[in-house]
Amino acid sequence: MPEPRKLKYDVADLRTLTREDLDALEIGAGILGTGGGGNPYQGKLLALEAMKAGYELKILATDRIEPDALCMAIGGIGAPVVSVERIREGREGVRCLRAMEELIRTPIDAVVCEEIGGSNSMSPLVTAALGGLPMLDCDGMGRAFPEMQMTTFSIYGHSSTPSVMCDLHGNTVIFSHAVSEVWHERMARACVVAQGGGAMLATAPMQAHYVHQYGIPKSYTKAIALGEAVIRARKAQEDPIAAVCALEGGRRIFNGKITDLKRHLRGGFAVGDVALAGFDDFAGETADVAIQNEFLIFRRNGMVEVTVPDLIVLLDVDTGYPITTEMLRYGQRVAVVAIPCHELLRTVQALDVVGPAAFGYPEITYSPLPSPTRKAA
């Protein structure tokens, strides 16, 4: 075991999460999951268990830790559909942490979230708590994306290898060197499918100044605030959709009933299409949303209106609860909310990796929200 080293932050700056924070985070991370990233509920159960066992879940702002502190990003890898059926045993993440410390022969100072959207918001918290480390209040996506190379950390030049992957069985794999971020993703994905579909993967540590510069800021604070807004609105019998839109520059772009739904698994990804018939202010209009684990493209009356990397969120029109792609049902009444993504996802480098072309839509040019209605190619 590595020697504990001097704390690189002031413990007074730590925010200890409560049970209520986790309830709010579950909803907020679901909203930021834009349909993908897996359901945060099971991750919340593991976080609650850790809390019950006496571990504290603490978050820390990225500017409240010394610039040279060593930060390890971590997340679950595997198809979201699998995580519904197979619960993580809970110690995969801390096994990754210890294996990484042994590999680089240096202790880690803080844990970073790869992806705030969906279940990957919860699992790093458990790793941090069990490892006795703070969780930095940021992430690498500001939402959910289906592949590992789609983090801002990778996009802006951090090499994610050597990485460590641990599954619930006890298997440990180190990706020492990959010739590119995409190769790393490809090898890890193949391996996780062989492992039965779910594992935790910790990427090569970064210094805190890099995380501060290239992480999407305040992800946990924002996700918790989003969830609190929904909970508060429901208690006050106010419109939860309006409460969500008020916080993150979101806009309600559709109210519709699901009239058609296609979903299948292709290469480990959930791919499909949801068709909507409008009601209320949107009566007489149709819309459809293309799915690739997440909601990718929103079309109104056949015209592309919102695309990845901006966030397309489907919420239950009455409760404001986020709907993940695997929970979509024929006849469901949903509100579609569009939320502008962070500027770090809108640069030329970022759009190469997370723009419409990267998902197989080379004919669609990303036009940042709020966007004019454009003709579909």
Added chain:
Amino acid sequence: MPEPRKLKYDVADLRTLTREDLDALEIGAGILGTGGGGNPYQGKLLALEAMKAGYELKILATDRIEPDALCMAIGGIGAPVVSVERIREGREGVRCLRAMEELIRTPIDAVVCEEIGGSNSMSPLVTAALGGLPMLDCDGMGRAFPEMQMTTFSIYGHSSTPSVMCDLHGNTVIFSHAVSEVWHERMARACVVAQGGGAMLATAPMQAHYVHQYGIPKSYTKAIALGEAVIRARKAQEDPIAAVCALEGGRRIFNGKITDLKRHLRGGFAVGDVALAGFDDFAGETADVAIQNEFLIFRRNGMVEVTVPDLIVLLDVDTGYPITTEMLRYGQRVAVVAIPCHELLRTVQALDVVGPAAFGYPEITYSPLPSPTRKAA
């Protein structure tokens, strides 16, 4: 780089291979490949290239090295069909060696062959030569088998992790810990498919006394002798099939013409069936051979006669050259030779892993060669 340490053997005991030895090894390893293990020809080209560049290919008997010497077994992993289309770049093995030495922080003393049958006879020689190490005269199969857990090293209790896998692109993966040998195989196989189908994999080092006790002895010497016998018989215009049988306790069990041939890829493995109509002494008889990368089961007139782990070898009836499964053609005239496998493959532990049941034939009981004709289930 690790410090060079004192040699654990006497250089006078090394046998330096010649170009002629490699020509013989190509044929002998092909025979021991029992149809699988990949074509040794391309591996021979890399070995010749190394030789031309001034590297020496040296083999050493397993009882001529100190018992505590550290020995690293290595082989190629991937479907044989792929290696026909993609030539290894040649340095994957030595990258594995250096990565392993760095991982365990100890220099390796000698290289061991996982599988003498097919192309995996050649690639470890290149690793040893480039790494300046001797190659021990043994292997983990005495033939070819399709999966990694099928070595005598694994069967008798050696854990093959941590292992190191390097591909031609420059990707390096370490399997630090696998919960079983089969899990290790499963993860590595999935990863190699993602890497494009071919890589070198070095397993956790063993001490020389273990290799001496559980390796199949004298594999290189035997394979070279087999090849020399074929070459000599051809020069002398004698029967090469008889020459092969004279050496390893083999028996010609059929002369036949291929009348039907089914082959397909299933889960990365070449699976199929060859039907033969007898000629010469075998006129009027039929036979068929079941394939799973290697020739697994030989039936005469519908009755099971020889099964894995004994060796079923198909040779060109005129030249004595071994025929791999991917080289089988309709109308080909072949001799079928059965060679008894080593005793280490005939124990209860071994048959659990490499007996007919392990290949999906639970109804067939292995009966060591020479075997009575039995009714197929």
